[in-house]
Amino acid sequence: MPKGSDLLVAALENEGVDRIFGVPGEENLDVVESLRSSSIKLILTRHEQGAAFMAATHGRLTGRPGVCITTLGPGALNLTTGAAYALLGGMPMIMLTGQKGIMSSRQAQFQIVDVVTAFKPLTKLSRQIVSTRTIPTLVRDAFRIAMEERPGPVLLELPEDIAGEECEHVAMVPRHPIEIPIAHRAALDRAAELILKAKRPLIMLGAAASRPRSTAGIGGFVRRTKIPFFTTQMGKGTVPGGSNLYMGTAALSERDYVHEAVDRADLIIAVGHDTIEKPPFIMGPKGPQVIHVSYTPANVEQVYFPQCEVVGDVGPSLELLADRVEGRLHNAGALLSLREGILSRIADRATEERWPPTPQRIVHDVRQVIPEDGIIALDNGMYKIWFARNYRTYVANTVLLDNALATMGAGLPSAMMAAMLYPDRRVMAVCGDGGFMMNSQEMETAVRLKLNLVVLILEDSAYGMIRWKQAVDHFPDFGLSFGNPDFVKYAESYGAKGSRVESTGDLIPALERAFKSGGVHLVVVPIDYTENTRVLIDELREKLKQVDEPVA
Numbered sequence: 288m289p290k291g292s293d294l295l296v297a298a299l300e301n302e303g304v305d306r307i308f309g310v311p312g313e314e315n316l317d318v319v320e321s322l323r324s325s326s327i328k329l330i331l332t333r334h335e336q337g338a339a340f341m342a343a344t345h346g347r348l349t350g351r352p353g354v355c356i357t358t359l360g361p362g363a364l365n366l367t368t369g370a371a372y373a374l375l376g377g378m379p380m381i382m383l384t385g386q387k388g389i390m391s392s393r394q395a396q397f398q399i400v401d402v403v404t405a406f407k408p409l410t411k412l413s414r415q416i417v418s419t420r421t422i423p424t425l426v427r428d429a430f431r432i433a434m435e436e437r438p439g440p441v442l443l444e445l446p447e448d449i450a451g452e453e454c455e456h457v458a459m460v461p462r463h464p465i466e467i468p469i470a471h472r473a474a475l476d477r478a479a480e481l482i483l484k485a486k487r488p489l490i491m492l493g494a495a496a497s498r499p500r501s502t503a504g505i506g507g508f509v510r511r512t513k514i515p516f517f518t519t520q521m522g523k524g525t526v527p528g529g530s531n532l533y534m535g536t537a538a539l540s541e542r543d544y545v546h547e548a549v550d551r552a553d554l555i556i557a558v559g560h561d562t563i564e565k566p567p568f569i570m571g572p573k574g575p576q577v578i579h580v581s582y583t584p585a586n587v588e589q590v591y592f593p594q595c596e597v598v599g600d601v602g603p604s605l606e607l608l609a610d611r612v613e614g615r616l617h618n619a620g621a622l623l624s625l626r627e628g629i630l631s632r633i634a635d636r637a638t639e640e641r642w643p644p645t646p647q648r649i650v651h652d653v654r655q656v657i658p659e660d661g662i663i664a665l666d667n668g669m670y671k672i673w674f675a676r677n678y679r680t681y682v683a684n685t686v687l688l689d690n691a692l693a694t695m696g697a698g699l700p701s702a703m704m705a706a707m708l709y710p711d712r713r714v715m716a717v718c719g720d721g722g723f724m725m726n727s728q729e730m731e732t733a734v735r736l737k738l739n740l741v742v743l744i745l746e747d748s749a750y751g752m753i754r755w756k757q758a759v760d761h762f763p764d765f766g767l768s769f770g771n772p773d774f775v776k777y778a779e780s781y782g783a784k785g786s787r788v789e790s791t792g793d794l795i796p797a798l799e800r801a802f803k804s805g806g807v808h809l810v811v812v813p814i815d816y817t818e819n820t821r822v823l824i825d826e827l828r829e830k831l832k833q834v835d836e837p838v839a
């Protein structure tokens with residue numbers, strides 16, 4: 288006779304799950320036993336947070352939920368940051384947590400936390416499984432909810448007595464495809480009218496534009512309308528940055544060079560914008576009108592209140608919108624004359640020899656060693672702004688950055704997931720010395736899994752972004768510096784390789800050597816963060832003083 292845990296694992300197989308990440312506890316042992324004879328691989332991590340970041344990234348990259356498993360109480364609570372990462376980032380994920388038995392209680396309240404309630408604000412659905420018979424339907428429902436727009440995390444708690452209970456076999460619920468409806472004709476007509484009237488239109492690609500299902504249709508819209516576009520941090524790559532319509536990425540909310548185009552636009556077609564991102568521009572009473580094109584309606588914010596909405600499956604809806612305006616847009620390229628000025632100033636100092644290297648130089652050199660389909664996964668720190676601003680992308684989802692929860696600690700686990708899914712592509716984690724140490728224990732997991740992965744650590748012996756903000760706000764330098772382990776020895780102690788870059792000219796060769804030697808390779812380079820103030824404060828402030836002439 289099957290047990291509850293057998294039904295759970297069969298239901299996961301029914302969903303096409305091939306890996307589960309996590310740290311089991313004694314309450315999960317029936318599930319572990321059921322996994323042993325299943326087609327699903329159990330991937331142990333060294334902290335539950337790493338498991339959640341990997342599972343969420345699986346969802347982000349494939350559109351199908353990644354799955355993670357933990358014990359009750361302490362293990363489950365270690366998933367909170369990963370749950371928030373998936374919730375804000377719109378990443379489908381299933382979290383399976385154990386619990387003490389619910390039919391009798393032989394350990395009183397030991398380790399018991401109301402996990403289901405604790406996760407309510409961090410998930411789309413958080414439920415306890417109370418009977419074996421409901422397992423197939425609950426699992427099917429959990430996957431549907433996690434995947435449907437807006438995607439996100441779901442938690443299912445399986446008490447150990449339900450997991451171990453013998454039961455009749457219950458049939459699985461077959462999967463079937465679900466199409467997302469296309470936007471209403473009236474909405475498309477209204478949007479087309481605004482686009483046809485616009486004198487200086489601009490497209491913005493946001494976080495939801497990077498969903499695996501979105502990317503094809505969006506490229507077609509940009510090509511057919513020939514309207515220049517910029518991206519948010521999480522919208523990078525959906526349309527190649529090599530396109531001659533790319534105007535830049537809004538890594539700051541205002542005043543950056545890309546905002547020269549934004550400020551002059553009279554219409555912004557915001558594709559897939561999700562206001563969980565730090566605002567890519569600030570709407571005001573006088574600024575451009577905005578058409579919101581996405582899977583879900585816009586939420587109204589002080590800084591984002593679109594005047595027109597096209598809600599539906601983004602790719603096919605944009606195709607219909609392009610049908611209405613293609614060949615009739617006389618002002619499509621009105622803002623293009625700004626492009627060269629924006630991009631050339633962004634590239635400033637990208638090849639400077641200074642030691643330690645500038646952020647611009649590091650971004651430039653990383654781009655040289657990553658092929659077009661290679662993936663970089665960023666942790667959170669000051670360098671994220673520089674990568675968002677300066678790194679050109681050619682393929683969707685080749686820059687995995689988190690501009691939603693913006694948590695530290697996700698860089699290494701998300702890169703590991705990318706390396707598991709795409710073993711033939713180059714994958715690099717880019718981490719600060721602070722963020723790397725938050726989940727550095729997953730180096731052991733990466734070595735055990737025999738991943739090919741380069742981890743680039745940018746060393747400033749500080750929580751650099753906060754230290755910079757402290758200086759910008761005229762506080763004295765205090766409380767944000769630390770010491771580091773010897774990263775080369777640290778890597779070697781895990782059975783990985785390690786190397787330290789000793790001159791600016793050695794960064795590219797060191798990264799090349801790391802990729803060519805294979806396995807897990809940690810490369811450490813110091814970074815000169817004086818550019819943060821020189822460019823992001825002084826230079827941009829100076830630019831503001833210049834009188835901006837309208838372009839058309």
Ligand SMILES: Cc1ncc(C[n+]2csc(CCOP(=O)(O)OP(=O)(O)O)c2C)c(N)n1
Nearest residue numbers: 668669694695719720721722749750751752
């Ligand atoms: C989990 C978490 N804790 C704290 C913060 C706030 N925070 C944002 S960036 C940062 C410093 C990052 O330091 P590091 O990883 O060394 O990168 P650096 O800015 O120095 O390049 C901190 C503390 C955060 N985003 N996430």
Ligand SMILES: [Mg+2]
Nearest residue numbers: 719720749751
């Ligand atoms: Mg640092």
